[in-house]
Amino acid sequence: MLKNYFKIALAVLKRRKFFTFISLFGISFTLTILMVTTALIDKVLSPAYPDYRRDRSLYISKASLLNTKEGWYNGSSVSFRFLNDYVAKMKTPEKVGIFTFSSSANAYVNNKKLVIEYKYTNAPFWEIAEFDFLEGKPYNEQQVQQAARVAVITDRTATKYFGRAEGVTGKYIELDNVNYRVSGVVKGIPRSNRNFYGEIYLPYSVSKNFNGMAGTTGVRDLSVQDRFIGKYGAVLLARSEADVPAMRAEYAQLLKKVFKPQTEYDKLYIHAESIVEGLARNIFGNNEETGIVRMFTFAALLVFLFLLLPTINLVNINITRIMERSSEIGVRKAFGASSRTLVYQFLIENIILTLLGGLIGLVLSSIAIYMFNQADILPDLNLALNLKVLVFGLLLCLVFGFLSGVYPAWRMSRMNVVYALKAK
Amino acid sequence: MIQLQNIEKVYRTDTVETLAVNGINLNVAKGEFLSIMGPSGCGKSTLLNIMGLLDEPSSGSVSIDGQDTSRFKDRQLAHFRNEKLGFIFQSYHLINDLQVLDNVELPLLYRNASSTERRRLSEEALAKVGLSNRMKHFPSQLSGGQRQRVAIARAIVGRPQIILADEPTGNLDSAMGNEIMDILMSLNEKEGTTIVMVTHDEHMAGKTHRLVRLFDGSQVQ
Structure with missing residues (x-):
C-alpha cells in the first residue's frame, strides 16, 4: 500500500x-x-567556547544616568570603580570578571602596520572564561596588582605577529610602543562574543589612564558620571544556577545603596542580566523592562x-x-x-x-x-x-x-x- | 443477483427538476448477461451507476446478492464494491501515472492481500485478456483496445460476482469492439460472472442473454 x-x-x-x-x-x-x-x-x-557557564552568569555592559525631568541622559559602558569596588565585593558571586570591550592599537611587523584589538581584564576573568591555552598560562592576580606588562594573545594574533602560532610564550609583542611579554596563547573566539573577544588580553592595571585607580576609596569625591560610567563590563559567576536569583537580589540592593537620586541625575540603570535578556533589552526593551516577552x-x-x-x-x-x-x-x-x-x-x-x-x-x-x-x-x-x-x-x-x-x-x-x- | 425496486432518480438544480430514472423495477439473475440500450440521455448510465452503488437513487431500493444496500455507510459501501463489483468504463479510466500491472492491482490494494499475492492475481488477470507482455507499459503506450483490456483485467482481478460495463466498446472500432465483447462473453460463460452492459450497439446487444430498452428514464422493453 x-x-x-x-x-x-x-x-x-x-x-x-x-x-x-x-x-x-x-x-x-x-x-x-x-x-x-x-x-x-x-x-x-x-553556551559556547569560552563562555560555557552562561546558565549561572549575569553580564553587565551598560550604565545609563538619566535626568527624567529634563529628559537627558548619559550612557556608555561601566566604570572600573563601580565594578571593582562594589560588584567584585559582592557575596553571592563566586567570581567577578572585569574587562573592557576591545579597542584597537597598532603593532608593526617588518615595517608593516598591524591593527590589533586589545582587551583589559582582571585576573578572575581567566577563571570564568574557559579558554583553551595552546601554550603558556594567563596572568595572575599578583601580576595584575604589580601592573606587569604581560599579555595573552590568540593563535591568530601569534600567526599575524610572529608568523607562527607556537613557541611564542616568553617573547615580546610591541603594541603602541610598549613591550608586553607573552604569557600564553589561546584559541581565538568570534567577534560576535563581545564580552570575551579580543586579539590580545592585558592586565587592566597597565592601561594608560589607570594611574592607580584600583582600590580608590574616594569615590564620593568624583563626579557622578565618573563614578558609574566608563569603559568596562563584567561577568558575575554564581556558585550554582540556583544561586542566580540571590545574586540578582544582592545586586539590586547594591545599586540602591550606591546611588541616590540627585538634582543632576535622578535615575541610574546598570543591568546585570543574562545574554538573552541583554539581547532582548537591546532590541525590544528599555531600561524598565527586558522586552523578552x-x-x-x-x-x-x-x-x-x-x-x-x-x-x-x-x-x-x-x-x-x-x-x-x-x-x-x-x-x-x-x-x-x-x-x-x-x-x-x-x-x-x-x-x-x-x-x-x-x-x-x-x-x-x-x-x-x-x-x-x-x-x-x-x-x-x-x-x-x-x-x-x-x-x-x-x-x-x-x-x-x-x-x-x-x-x-x-x-x-x-x-x-x-x-x-x-x-x- | 441484483434487484431494483421502484428506482427513481431526480436531479435538482435551482430552477429545474429532471427525472433521470423513473420507476424502474429490474431483476438480474445470477450468471445473466444483460444489456441496456436507449438513446443518449435516457438514464442508462444513471441506472448502471445506481446498480454499482456509485450513485444513490432518490427513492427505491437496490439489493445485491440478497443484501439491501440502502443503509450502507461510506466504509461499508467501499467494502461491498470492492468485494462484489467490477467496473468497466467507456473511457477506460486508467491511472496514467501507474504501469499496467499497478493499475490492475488497484482493487486488491483495498483488501488484505500480500504484495506477492496481488502480483500473482494481477498477472493472471492480464493473461486472461492477453496482455502478459505489456505489464511494465504505461497506459499512454497502449492502443485503445489494449487499454480497455487492461480495464477489464482490473475489473476481474478481484473476482467479483458482478461486472458493470458502461459502453465498453463505445470508443473502439468494430474489430477491437468484438475482441472486448468476446472477452466479456467468455467471462460470463466460463466463470459465471453476472454482467450488465450499457451499449449503443445493437450488434453487441444482440450477443447478450437479455436486452432492456429505456426511453426517457422508463423501461419500454
Whole structure:
C-alpha cells in the first residue's frame, strides 16, 4: 500500500515539473533560511567556547544616568570603580570578571602596520572564561596588582605577529610602543562574543589612564558620571544556577545603596542580566523592562508568517492537483477505496513531498553553512547544523505536510464518484 | 443477483427538476448477461451507476446478492464494491501515472492481500485478456483496445460476482469492439460472472442473454 502511494506520489511530482519545482523550492528555501538562522542564533545564545557557564552568569555592559525631568541622559559602558569596588565585593558571586570591550592599537611587523584589538581584564576573568591555552598560562592576580606588562594573545594574533602560532610564550609583542611579554596563547573566539573577544588580553592595571585607580576609596569625591560610567563590563559567576536569583537580589540592593537620586541625575540603570535578556533589552526593551516577552512573541510571529507562505502555496497547488486527478479518485472509490483511505493516501503523498523538500532544504542548509564558514564572514564563528535544529526542521516539514494536505484531502474525499469520473 | 425496486432518480438544480430514472423495477439473475440500450440521455448510465452503488437513487431500493444496500455507510459501501463489483468504463479510466500491472492491482490494494499475492492475481488477470507482455507499459503506450483490456483485467482481478460495463466498446472500432465483447462473453460463460452492459450497439446487444430498452428514464422493453 505505502509502496503504491510512494509510486503515485513520485509520478505526480514528475508529471507537473513546474508545480513540483515551485512546491519544493518553497519548502526547501523556507527551511534553509530557518535552519541557518536558528544555527546562528543558537551559536550566539547558547553556551559556547569560552563562555560555557552562561546558565549561572549575569553580564553587565551598560550604565545609563538619566535626568527624567529634563529628559537627558548619559550612557556608555561601566566604570572600573563601580565594578571593582562594589560588584567584585559582592557575596553571592563566586567570581567577578572585569574587562573592557576591545579597542584597537597598532603593532608593526617588518615595517608593516598591524591593527590589533586589545582587551583589559582582571585576573578572575581567566577563571570564568574557559579558554583553551595552546601554550603558556594567563596572568595572575599578583601580576595584575604589580601592573606587569604581560599579555595573552590568540593563535591568530601569534600567526599575524610572529608568523607562527607556537613557541611564542616568553617573547615580546610591541603594541603602541610598549613591550608586553607573552604569557600564553589561546584559541581565538568570534567577534560576535563581545564580552570575551579580543586579539590580545592585558592586565587592566597597565592601561594608560589607570594611574592607580584600583582600590580608590574616594569615590564620593568624583563626579557622578565618573563614578558609574566608563569603559568596562563584567561577568558575575554564581556558585550554582540556583544561586542566580540571590545574586540578582544582592545586586539590586547594591545599586540602591550606591546611588541616590540627585538634582543632576535622578535615575541610574546598570543591568546585570543574562545574554538573552541583554539581547532582548537591546532590541525590544528599555531600561524598565527586558522586552523578552515581546522578543519571543515577535520571533514566533515571524516564524509563523514565514511558514504560512509556503503552506498556503501548497494548499493551492494541492487543490489544483486534485481537480486534475478526479478521474483517479473516482476509479479508486469505485474499486473500493473509502473516503478515509483516500484522505490517508493524499496526506501521505503530501508528507512525502514535504519531506523531500525538507531533505533538499537540509542539503541547501549544509551548503549555505559550509559557505558561510568558508567565507570567514565572522572569524572563528563556525556554524554547525546541530541535532536540535535538525529535529526542529523535520518536525516543521511534517506539520507543513499535514496542514497543507488536510483541507485538500478532505475536499477530495467528499467528491461524488459519478461526478469525479465525468470530470475530464 | 441484483434487484431494483421502484428506482427513481431526480436531479435538482435551482430552477429545474429532471427525472433521470423513473420507476424502474429490474431483476438480474445470477450468471445473466444483460444489456441496456436507449438513446443518449435516457438514464442508462444513471441506472448502471445506481446498480454499482456509485450513485444513490432518490427513492427505491437496490439489493445485491440478497443484501439491501440502502443503509450502507461510506466504509461499508467501499467494502461491498470492492468485494462484489467490477467496473468497466467507456473511457477506460486508467491511472496514467501507474504501469499496467499497478493499475490492475488497484482493487486488491483495498483488501488484505500480500504484495506477492496481488502480483500473482494481477498477472493472471492480464493473461486472461492477453496482455502478459505489456505489464511494465504505461497506459499512454497502449492502443485503445489494449487499454480497455487492461480495464477489464482490473475489473476481474478481484473476482467479483458482478461486472458493470458502461459502453465498453463505445470508443473502439468494430474489430477491437468484438475482441472486448468476446472477452466479456467468455467471462460470463466460463466463470459465471453476472454482467450488465450499457451499449449503443445493437450488434453487441444482440450477443447478450437479455436486452432492456429505456426511453426517457422508463423501461419500454
